Amino acid sequence: MRLGLLRDFARLPPNDTGANAVLRAALIFLLTLAAALPASAQGFGAMARVLGAESALEDRGPGAEMTLALTQAVPFRVFTLADPYRVVIDFRQVAWSGLPPGFDASDAVTSVETGAAFQPGWSRMVLTLDAPLMPAVAAMETDPTTGEARVILRLDPATEDGFAAQAGPPPGAEAGLLVTAGQPDPSALSRTDGRLVVVLDPGHGGVDPGAVRGDLHEANIVLTFARELREALRRTGRVEVVMTRDADIFVPLPTRITLARAAGADLFISIHADAVAEGRAQGATVYTLSEMASDAASAALAEQHDRADLLEGVDLSGADDVVADILMDLARVETAPRAAALADGLVAQISASGLELHSSPRGEAGFTVLKAADIPSVLLEIGFMSAEGDLDNLMNPDWRAEMQAALVTAILDWAEADAARAALLRQ
Template sequence: MIRAVLTPFLAALAVLFLSVVVHAQGFGALARLIPEESRITADEEGVTLTLSLSQPVPFRVFTLADPMRLVVDFREVAFGDWTAAQPLPQGLATLTAGAAREAGWSRLVLQLATPMTPETAAMTTDAATGRATVTLQLAPATEAAFLARIGTPPEAAGPLPTLPEVVMRPRDGRITVVLDPGHGGVDPGAVRGDHTEADLVLTFARELRDALRLTGRVEVVLTRDADVFVPLPTRVTLARAAGADLFLSIHADALAEGRAQGATIYTLSDTASDAAAEALAEQHDRADLLAGIDLRGSDDVVAGVLMDLARLDTAPRAEAFATTLVETFGAQGVRMHPQPWGEAGFTVLRAADIPSALLEIGFISDDRDLANILDAEWRARMQGAAVTAILAWADADAARMARARQ
């Protein structure tokens, strides 16, 4: 009883604290190089570049020829005059930094005196300070081995879209739903043949957005509306900036045959409901590692007790949404997994102040699921069921909150 009385106040305090932490981490601010903690060293095994940044950012690494050089693009870093003052070890001819060809990206270029190829490119983050460390190790190589790996990655060949600008809208009786198409940019997600998860779920999310807006009752924001990489915590930040009433992350993963087929809805839990759910959570969180970012510890800066208190309100609302979605899918004949509702520790669902869920629309490792996802009529039927479920949940949620205020 005491907890029930204190929960609204403490939940509000948790939301306030979260917003302060997100602001302090500065996801939208320009990252800065920290010169005193950055260096270039060399030994018999090659050259190691260590860059300390004020915050984590997406980055990509590739090599080019004529002259031989290693290129590291960041989104986006202010290097100051560090490159001009940095002594270069044997193996490096020049070191320069500046703007990349695409707006919103910075470029660090290491011109090589001898052939070297990147063996390690990793980013770690300090949960206490929010700082990030990029470590790039270059190993000696033959000229043939160097030339075999050169080339500009497709996403660096032309302008990249920026993250969506999110503006808080005045309340007019509509709810705001944030749709989060998984993966994107340097992280394609699951791949099968010519199909990538990132492209498939973006198409689905765009169509679902249009269907929801047609009801006149829902405003929809996408965390990405193009093939662009968005770090997991940034997706949550965008949802909070939009004043989301519901956050729905959309995926179409690949798992072992026989255990991965049909639509599945996931809600947050520290303990996975089964091995498949645990594997999916690890797979999704590795997306930031694959793109050069390790942000899995980002929630450590938030006081766990406050987050738990905030989730006393949001967790039941997320579970109510999952229940409604499963029931609606079943009633409208949408193919579902034998266990259609699971739980796992998905990083993207950790917004303590927003009811959040993750929807696997199917698994592209399953032939029938992939065929369904590629079928516009099937997608429209599933999207129609999702719209029905979202509206039904919104009505029930509003009634529950009205009763709580009485």
């Protein structure tokens, strides 16, 4: 939660009358109450710690399986390296001091090294293998009550050629460790390079395939699109990209928001390609958050997205307490216009690139995934699988590249304009 904005409101001139005076008095009370909250309730960006008693690395048949329990969910990525065979797991700021001495009980894994990655803001674990093993499952489960997370990594046997074909760090990632043991230095992990942090959220995944047309699943289509968009953004050298999922796994909607906060997101973009049962829907649409949907179709789409969390037993019907509601509403006073500016910019650039937009390209609805009060967030429907033309586009790499180029331009333009607005507000 950005309390800086709230303090600005609390410093309204003392001679204000009416609504401003009431608001100022209420804010002083709320800020006092917020300051008394336990640190765990405020530390969204804190470094995660390893829960040693619940963490283990063991053989599983001809392969191996790792369970890594953490005090909170953090974004992570997995890749492989050859010569020697290694599996690398990068996390956003994990303190390794809680890793138990007997953690590695696997004969298939010859050594485990932990430390900081060369890329600022990332911690790293390197598993050196006795033989080629490829990640078959890389998933994170989050306890909705405690916020604790459990990373499951299952490694299955692979051929030498198959391993070599997939090996290599993602763009922008170095292969080694900055620190080979112990807890990383938090000062070395802070993001100081000035790059924009964009969190891409490919919708659905795992038990929730999203829209389905024949053997095509929305979850897979938007994951491919998000991966390609990530590389396009990284190539600019101005953007750091974090994905809420980089595999066909289920990530609950609240966890997606938690991961964005842990990544220090400057903006959050959820990507979808839905299908509609009735009426015509074709072309790209960009949504921002509103408790009142802009039309019936938007309301139905938001309900359809949120209902997917019931597949994993996540109850989204509980009401937040009054204090939290007010604090979040106040934070949205700042983020809502920034999100609207991003959405408008995306629509304008898609149109300028000659790509098809929906007849009503700007929508509003109560999507749960957009409810991070402190992060400008939009939901982008890149097209509708129920429309034959859109589906053809979604499967066409040339069309996807054009759409991604438009989005990159719009995001960078928004970042410049947003920074300029922030500079004016500080004066």
